[in-house]
Amino acid sequence: MSAGIEAVSKVKEKNVVIEKPGKVTDRIFLLGRRESSIYLLKGEAEYAILGGGMAYVVPEVMEQIKTFKIEEKKIRRIIILHSHFDHCGMVPFFKKHWPWAKIIASQRAKDLLSDPRVAESIRSFNQELLIEYDRENQAKKLGFEFSGIAIEEVVKEGDVLACGDLLLEVLEVPGHSSCSIAVYVPREKAMFASDAGGVPFGDHIFTAANSNFDKYQKSLERMAGYEIDVLLAEHFGARTNDDARGYMKKSMASAAKTRNLLEESYARTKDIEKSTEEITDRFMAEVPHNFLSREVFALVINQMLKYISRQM
Numbered sequence: 001m002s003a004g005i006e007a008v009s010k011v012k013e014k015n016v017v018i019e020k021p022g023k024v025t026d027r028i029f030l031l032g033r034r035e036s037s038i039y040l041l042k043g044e045a046e047y048a049i050l051g052g053g054m055a056y057v058v059p060e061v062m063e064q065i066k067t068f069k070i071e072e073k074k075i076r077r078i079i080i081l082h083s084h085f086d087h088c089g090m091v092p093f094f095k096k097h098w099p100w101a102k103i104i105a106s107q108r109a110k111d112l113l114s115d116p117r118v119a120e121s122i123r124s125f126n127q128e129l130l131i132e133y134d135r136e137n138q139a140k141k142l143g144f145e146f147s148g149i150a151i152e153e154v155v156k157e158g159d160v161l162a163c164g165d166l167l168l169e170v171l172e173v174p175g176h177s178s179c180s181i182a183v184y185v186p187r188e189k190a191m192f193a194s195d196a197g198g199v200p201f202g203d204h205i206f207t208a209a210n211s212n213f214d215k216y217q218k219s220l221e222r223m224a225g226y227e228i229d230v231l232l233a234e235h236f237g238a239r240t241n242d243d244a245r246g247y248m249k250k251s252m253a254s255a256a257k258t259r260n261l262l263e264e265s266y267a268r269t270k271d272i273e274k275s276t277e278e279i280t281d282r283f284m285a286e287v288p289h290n291f292l293s294r295e296v297f298a299l300v301i302n303q304m305l306k307y308i309s310r311q312m
Contacts, residue, residue: 043164175216
């Protein structure tokens with residue numbers, strides 16, 4: 001169950017994509033799997049976990065922590081960048097395993113995670129994946145069933161957190177979800193954007209404007225104003241150097257193209273469901289098979305179309 005654990009060496013000096021677990025920079029480690037990535041940020045005296053991933057990836061993460069000789073007692077924060085099921089599924093296990101670590105998110109994420117209906121949806125999706133990956137018995141042995149998430153510290157736009165000698169700047173970046181935040185670490189020129197920055201795979205960036213397309217595009221523009229040498233996505237890993245520097249502008253271009261596609265389809269069909277099927281078929285031919293199920297993918301397309309249809 002090594003899950004391809006390795007630190008990835010540079011392929012090109014100016015163009016590096018890191019999808020396998022290991023060192024991104026001296027201060028940042030990618031953990032998990034390429035389709036469900038989380039990050040360890042190493043301050044001088046304490047560490048933070050950014051992202052909460054999916055429950056079925058817990059065994060890999062715990063093995064990687066041992067392999068990379070990470071001092072678990074130094075992990076003092078678990079930062080949820082947004083509350084979707086595939087970004088907080090590991091958090092209950094982490095809190096149980098590291099009770100001293102404080103769970104941090106936006107106020108909106110706290111409100112959502114406090115809703116029993118949202119918590120049940122997160123549990124259900126993660127349970128389906130445990131079954132799909134045949135990890136129910138491991139889940140029982142390790143005790144990483146989804147038991148709800150209590151946010152212990154709320155952060156907002158402009159807040160600055162200390163992680164040892166590193167500072168973490170909090171940005172509110174709604175659009176993918178109403179609760180999305182990003183974290184920028186100036187010393188590393190690193191942007192932990194999660195899905196607010198789009199979802200990269202191969203040469204593409206999938207536009208994930210689930211909640212509000214206008215706010216999503218504004219959030220991309222805002223993040224593009226930062227000096228970024230390291231871009232940390234929660235699906236399909238990290239980008240560094242030129243890939244990171246050009247990432248937000250590339251995501252902005254993808255969003256504009258996707259918006260045009262959605263508007264064209266809906267103007268022609270005048271039917272959200274028909275356009276959802278049409279566009280889902282188109283995108284499913286491009287996305288990696290282990291990213292999201294067609295059902296979830298169609299839900300994202302449908303949410304974007306509903307917003308677009310109201311604006312037209």
